Amino acid sequence: MITIRDVAKQAGVSVATVSRVLNNASSSEKARLAVQSAVKKLGYSPNANAQALASQNTDTIGVVVTDVTDSFFAILVKAVDQVAAEYGKNILIGIGYHHIEKERNAIETLLRKRCSCLVVHSKALSDEELKNYLDQVPGMVIINRSIAGYEHRCVSLDNQRGTFLATETLIKLGHKKIGYIGSNHLINDEVERKQGYLTALSQYGLPIIDDASIQNSPDFEGGEAAMVDLLSYHSDLTAVVAYNDNMAAGALSVLHENNINVPRQFSVIGFDDMPIARHIVPKLTTIRYPIDLMANYAAKLALSLVNENVDTPIHTQFNPTVVRRFSTDICIK
Structure with missing residues (x-):
């Protein structure tokens, strides 16, 4: 798709100049002709809605x-x-x-x-x-x-910094076998949050455990399903970092159903600091997203x-x- 930046490059002017010409604002005759020529040559069609809004x-x-x-x-x-x-x-x-x-x-x-x-x-x-x-x-x-x-x-x-802090918090409490519950949405937030978890493990010299990172839908049900999978793979995990508070709440539910005491036997930390974090039992340690x-x-x-x-x-x-x-x-x- 031809963009306004392509027009600016073709005309040898700034994006702001192209915008002024397209919106009939003041501009030099030389710039106006250059922009009009570039628009015609490239076949550029400005977004009518955006153009109207600009003026x-x-x-x-x-x-x-x-x-x-x-x-x-x-x-x-x-x-x-x-x-x-x-x-x-x-x-x-x-x-x-x-x-x-x-x-x-x-x-x-x-x-x-x-x-x-x-x-x-x-x-x-x-x-x-x-x-x-x-x-x-x-x-x-x-x-x-x-x-x-x-x-x-x-x-x-900085999402990566957030999960780094979450994982570091658990490590400083003595946890060495830490899992991660992530989102199955293909977005940068998930990539960055998982990387923060992995970076903390690496920086503190802890191994990356096979099948200790599980993705599911970023909601309560997804947290439940991911926690079930983690427990199925590993009986020796002592903590988990969750992509968000809803997933953390789902994980807490599964741990309770399996008679695993939180936090005495298992620690959970969320991300976002949503209202649910203050109302579930136990109240959730989390990363504040302002x-x-x-x-x-x-x-x-x-x-x-x-x-x-x-x-x-x-x-x-x-x-x-x-x-x-x-x-x-x-x-x-």
Whole structure:
């Protein structure tokens, strides 16, 4: 697919110049002719929705999430809505379900609704396609993902660092045989979180155990199924790192059903610090993912990109942190 960057390269001008020409904004005659020639030669057809949005500001913020039934995304949406209310705006929500066509359709639908800016959580669309949207939609911000060259419009967390901290926490409690329960979704989050677990084992000189890493759906049921598999493969594991809190809760359920005491006999640590972590028994040790703070920042950043009266928020480095509760303890084996 021909993108606005291809046009800029062909014309020998910046992406911003191409955008100005396509939106009939002020530009030099030389640049205008160069861009028009490149558009014709390449057969470039600008996205009509994005082009309209680039020149029209409205009072609606679009939010694209994976699944509003997941508490992680519910917190994200709530944070954006709070910012919208602060600035007298409304929000519209699109749902992507980790699916390319659904994510694309969610973005396109919000653009047709003339959202003035977008906070987009996308895992299925390619970097190239998202770059094309970012080039054409001035108020678009990506959350929970970093795209090279657009870092100033991306808000993300170091997933690998998070699971490294989780695994390190268990190792420092004396655990040497640690399993990992991961997501079966083909997304970077899973790759990064598993790598953090493996890096910690390697750094502390612990072996990587065969079949001690199991993937399943990133929900309670997936955590249950993965924990059953881990127990089937290994009777000597003493701890597990879970991809998220929902999977950790499923693992706790299976351990309880098998009369394995947590944390006296087995330790479990989750990821995200969702409300469920504070309400299950025992309360879950987990890695805090500050999605509320990140979504607040992303929404203000998106607004500032299209409204000069909104101050650009001061960039803050968001970091994963360990939240210690009662599902982890010193290894007794």
